[in-house]
Each structure stands twice: as C-alpha cells, then as structure tokens.
Amino acid sequence: xxxxxxxxxxxxxxxxxxxxxxxxxxxxxxxxxxxxxxxxxxxxxxxxxxxxxxxxxxxxxxxxxxxxxxxxxxxxxxxxxxxxxxxxxxxxxxxxxxxxxxxxxxxxxxxxxxxxxxxxxxxxxxxxxxxxxxxxxxxxxxxxxxxxxxxxxxxxxxxxxxxxxxxxxxxxxxxxxxxxxxxxxxxxxxxxxxxxxxxxxxxxxxxxxxxxxxxxxxxxxxxxxxxxxxxxxxxxxxxxxxxxxxxxxxxxxxxxxxxxxxxxxxxxxxxxxxxxxxxxxxxxxxxx
Amino acid sequence: xxxxxxxxxxxxxxxxxxxxxxxxxxxxxxxxxxxxxxxxxxxxxxxxxxxxxxxxxxxxxxxxxxxxxxxxxxxxxxxxxxxxxxxxxxxxxxxxxxxxxxxxxxxxxxxxxxxxxxxxxxxxxxxxxxxxxxxxxxxxxxxxxxxxxxxxxxxxxxxxxxxxxxxxxxxxxxxxxxxxxxxxxxxxxxxxxxxxxxxxxxxxxxxxxxxxxxxxxxxxxxxxxxxxxxxxxxxxxxxxxxxxxxxxxxxxxxxxxxxxxxxxxxxxxxxxxxxxxxxxxxxxxxxxxxxxxxxxxxxxxxxxxxxxxxxxxxxxxxxxxxxxxxxxxxxxxxxxxxxxxxxxxxxxxxxxxxxxxxxxxxxxxxxxxxxxxxxxxxxxxxxxxxxx
Numbered sequence: 017x018x019x020x021x022x023x024x025x026x027x028x029x030x031x032x033x034x035x036x037x038x039x040x041x042x043x044x045x046x047x048x049x050x051x052x053x054x055x056x057x058x059x060x061x062x063x064x065x066x067x068x069x070x071x072x073x074x075x076x077x078x079x080x081x082x083x084x085x086x087x088x089x090x091x092x093x094x095x096x097x098x099x100x101x102x103x104x105x106x107x108x109x110x111x112x113x114x115x116x117x118x119x120x121x122x123x124x125x126x127x128x129x130x131x132x133x134x135x136x137x138x139x140x141x142x143x144x145x146x147x148x149x150x151x152x153x154x155x156x157x158x159x160x161x162x163x164x165x166x167x168x169x170x171x172x173x174x175x176x177x178x179x180x181x182x183x184x185x186x187x188x189x190x191x192x193x194x195x196x197x198x199x200x201x202x203x204x205x206x207x208x209x210x211x212x213x214x215x216x217x218x219x220x221x222x223x224x225x226x227x228x229x230x231x232x233x234x235x236x237x238x239x240x241x242x243x244x245x246x247x248x249x250x251x252x253x254x255x256x257x258x259x260x261x262x263x264x265x266x267x268x269x270x271x272x273x274x275x276x277x278x279x280x281x282x283x284x285x286x287x288x289x290x291x292x293x294x295x296x297x298x299x300x301x302x303x304x
Numbered sequence: 305x306x307x308x309x310x311x312x313x314x315x316x317x318x319x320x321x322x323x324x325x326x327x328x329x330x331x332x333x334x335x336x337x338x339x340x341x342x343x344x345x346x347x348x349x350x351x352x353x354x355x356x357x358x359x360x361x362x363x364x365x366x367x368x369x370x371x372x373x374x375x376x377x378x379x380x381x382x383x384x385x386x387x388x389x390x391x392x393x394x395x396x397x398x399x400x401x402x403x404x405x406x407x408x409x410x411x412x413x414x415x416x417x418x419x420x421x422x423x424x425x426x427x428x429x430x431x432x433x434x435x436x437x438x439x440x441x442x443x444x445x446x447x448x449x450x451x452x453x454x455x456x457x458x459x460x461x462x463x464x465x466x467x468x469x470x471x472x473x474x475x476x477x478x479x480x481x482x483x484x485x486x487x488x489x490x491x492x493x494x495x496x497x498x499x500x501x502x503x504x505x506x507x508x509x510x511x512x513x514x515x516x517x518x519x520x521x522x523x524x525x526x527x528x529x530x531x532x533x534x535x536x537x538x539x540x541x542x543x544x545x546x547x548x549x550x551x552x553x554x555x556x557x558x559x560x561x562x563x564x565x566x567x568x569x570x571x572x573x574x575x576x577x578x579x580x581x582x583x584x585x586x587x588x589x590x591x592x593x594x595x596x597x598x599x600x601x602x603x604x605x606x607x608x609x610x611x612x613x614x615x616x617x618x619x620x621x622x623x624x625x626x627x628x629x630x631x632x633x634x635x636x637x638x639x640x641x642x643x644x645x646x647x648x649x650x651x652x653x654x655x656x657x658x659x660x661x662x663x664x665x666x667x668x669x670x671x672x673x674x675x676x677x678x679x680x681x682x683x684x685x686x687x688x689x690x691x692x
Binding site: 132139274277 | 345348499501502504507508510511512514515517518530531532533535539542561562566567568
C-alpha cells in the first residue's frame, strides 16, 4: 500500500470516529447550552439505542432498528423528562449531576437484566457490506455510511438552527434564556423539544455504532468520557463547537494511535487540559 | 471397670467416631466470582461448571459440599473484603473462583497468610504461579503464557514468517503477546510490528488495522476477549484484512461464549486454547451433553475451568483430605481426565499441566463451531521464580 493510501485510510478512520462522536455530543451540548442541564445519562441512552437496534434488527432487519431505535430512545427521553428531569430544573447542577449519574447505573443494570451479560451484535445490512474504492484506497462501505450520515445530520441541524424560526428561538434561548422568555418564547417547551431530539440522536448514534462494535451494557459508560471531552473542547452549547470538538477528538485519537501509540490514551487528555488553560470556554462557546 | 461404664465408654467412642465422620463429610466451599460487572457472564459460566461437577461427581467422594457464593464485582478491594468474610465469618474449608488477575493479586497475601486453599478457576496472571506463588493457591485454569507459547513454533511450522501483534494494554495482554513473540522469534520468525491498544477504551481499531495492513506482515496475532474481541473480529473482517493477512490469536478471541455475536467475520480465524467444546473424547462428550442439559448452552472454556476446579477438589477429598490443611496438601497431587484431557498439577508452581488445542472457527450446522487443527503436547510453565 502506498504512503498516501495509508494516510487517506487513517483520515477516513478519523472522520468516521468524529462523526459518531458528533451525533452523540450535539444533543448533549445543546441541552446544556439551552438549559444548563448536564445530562450524564446521555451515554446510557446511546447504549439503549444500540440494544434496541440489535433487538429490532433481529425481528425485521437492520433498517427497522435504524429507524425505530431513535424513536424508542426519544420515548424513553420523554419518560425521563416527565418523571425526573422536569423536577430537577431548579435543583442546581450538583443535584442534576448526581441524579443523572445515578441514572447511568440504573439504566446499565436495567439493560443487563433485560438483555443479559453477554454482548450482542448486529450485522451490517447487505447494501453496506463490503468495501468501496475511494481516494485510491478501499474503505469499508459501512464506515463511509457513518461519515455520510454524520454530515447529513450536521447539514440538517445547521439548516434548522440557522434558517428556521425554531432554530432562532433555540439560539435566543441559548444566548439569554431569561430574555427569550420575556419575549414570549416558551423556553421550557423548547427545552423539552431539544431534549427529545438530543435523545433521539443518542439513540441513532447507538444504532449506527452497533454493527461496528459489540453491544454491551458498559458501552454507554465508555462513550461518556469522550463525549464530555468533545463538548468541553468544542465549547458548550454550540453546533460549531460540537463539530470542532468531534473533529479534534477523532483526529487526535486516530493519528495519536498511529504516530505515538504509547501516548494514545493520554494525548487527548493533555489536549483537553491545554484547551481548558488557554480557552476555558472551549473553542467555539455559544456565548461570547 | 463395671459393665455399665464399659458400655457407656463404647457408646461414647462410637458416638465420637460417628460425629467425626459426619464432620469430615461436610465441606464448605466459598465461591469468589464476579456475579456483576463486566465479567458477570464468565462468573456465571464458572459457577455453572462448578455446580455441575459437584452434582455429577460430588457424591462419589463420600462428602457433602455446601456452596457460599460471594460477588467480587471484579473489584480488587471488594474481592479482598469478600475473601475475608468467607474465611473469618463463614469459616469455609476452601475457596474457588476468581476471574480477574487484579482480584487474585489482592487476595493472594490474605489466602497465603490464613493458609486457606484457593483453587483459581480463571485468572491467568503468570506471576500467580511464578514469583507470587503459594502452596495454598492451585490454578486449574491456565496461565497467560501457557496458552500462547506453543502457538509460536506451530505458526512458524505453518509457514508464517512475519507477524504483527495487537493486544489490549494491560498485564494479561502484555504477558500473552510477549510469550508468543518470544516463542515465535525463537522458532525463527520475526515480529515486524506491535501495538498495545488502550484497554477498554478502544472502540475503533481502524487506525491499528490500517497500520498492520501496511506493515508487510504475513499474518496478525492478537489477544482480545469479551466485547473487545467482538469489535475486533468484525472490524478486521470489514477492512478486508482476512483475505490478505490471516488472523491468528489466543483462543479467547473466538470463545464459544460470544463467537456467534461475531458472525461470519470469525470464520477462518485460527487460535490456540486449552479447551474447545468439539473435542472428540468420551469424557468431553458426556460433559458437553450434561452442561447443555443443565444450562441450554454450549460450554465454553470458562465452564470447563469451573468444572475441573470442582473435580480437583473432589479428587483431593477422595484421597482422604477433609480440612484446610490436608486439602491444600492434596490438591497439587491430583490427576484426572477432564473434558480437556489428562490433567495434573505441576507441584513446583501449582499451575495446571494440560494440552493446548489449535482450532479454526468454521461454519457448522447450527452456527459457528470449532474445528480442531492440532493438539499440542502437555504444556508446562517454567518455574518463573516460584519458591514453595
């Protein structure tokens, strides 16, 4: 394999990881930006999405899981909102962190009780199996699909946030929620909407990750730290920040593993520390 | 001496005798396993195997066995606390289990100091039967080196000259790969590249697979287990590496416990392990049948480790051992034929001596199955600094 081929493959690897993290972090970061609500259980919803996708795929093929897993996770999000999160809105960040952190373990054991301890798995759909020649290299089709899906979601969200009235309302809410409420925007309802979309995206990320990885109870816990790193590096609350954070994480992680394998696991934390020192609000914070 | 006194003494003696027989026949076993946490599935397999052996062979020993189960949660401090409870509060005669080498390291000094025999049913750290060995700790599972060492010369004999190795970055990963690499190099092969991936933090093996691909190696040799094994095998196949660079591994990669989650991606992977359920011996066939009847599953190597751990205890009891001290002394001397073949304990390390099987994962009638390629002779670990 040629040298350029090697780097092209690694770039695609980095992009693929970035897009997966983007799907997860965008929901979390907008929920935080809009309502200063830290939902640590976001990773658990991702795991739930993967489990739902694996189960539904067993019943009606991959695409059934792909389409319904986000819906199912959003429904769980509605329940969480009505049962817990709504009551925690005024409780302060410490209570929110503790409750959603506890929720991680509750959901983790729940998946274990329902689906068992053994990892599940999900095959890629027939259309997306195999490899495609691109940039002079052959790359797994499914991974290209993940990249394309991430870009599509990014384009869709950018369109909604920048060009529609709902998007303007969300941006206003993130910028100054008290003022937005004074102007007649129902911030709480907006938050509910964003929360559900965020949950659905977490479910989608789970469904998309399932054929690449093994589906097991701990996957939600494992993805939580990378997701938090992404939104802290990118800056809380902004779409641009989530994109930038995901790309930074994906590229540092991938090229770190290639160029400095011994440092692979610490590199990203070092970068995180550097960002916190130099730009405490992240690269693209939602508010100036 | 009057007749009544004589009769009374005789009665007392008989009573004492009966009492001591009854007491000798009751053996309290503390099972120290992860029933929750990442290795809960392995804990359950070992538990099922252990219980099956007691049901099948326990009666023949003349003793009765009582099980006290404690959950280590795969956390060394929890394992240590539970081991203390078993020894001091429950007063168990013997302990068995332990999946994680971390937990084994934590309880080692306690067990050694309290002089309570411990049968290790999984944890493979070489040091546990090396420099940290103890006359009270007997391992019926495997050592990390044992499973991988014979694969070095075998792969060389198959014509593999250059390999690339991958494993998670923790003690077991390093021991497995280092032993294999040393044996492969000694046989004449060359390790052209090596990566240790962050343990339980690596979800995407893409960067490493791309490196392996461009290394010019003939084959790749890896160790991964559990969830990582599933992700790895699937990603290895999705990058199309299987066609150009065959995948060899430590047999845990394609364990029957989760090989079906890997699906067709696992076909053709060649690995070495101390047990496969398709071994064609009467003892194994009977075991597989009984295990399936009990649990509805095909037994994995973990189930056999649990089964043979209980068998070793039963054999020790059969030889007349009944208390902590005598069982500890009898365990290293046991010899029996288990599902994996003729087993014995090396008294210089207290590690098991067992054959190693090279197998290929192939498509069978009911999903993936194991095709035996070679049986490598009894593998005995070097003493590695063990002083009994």
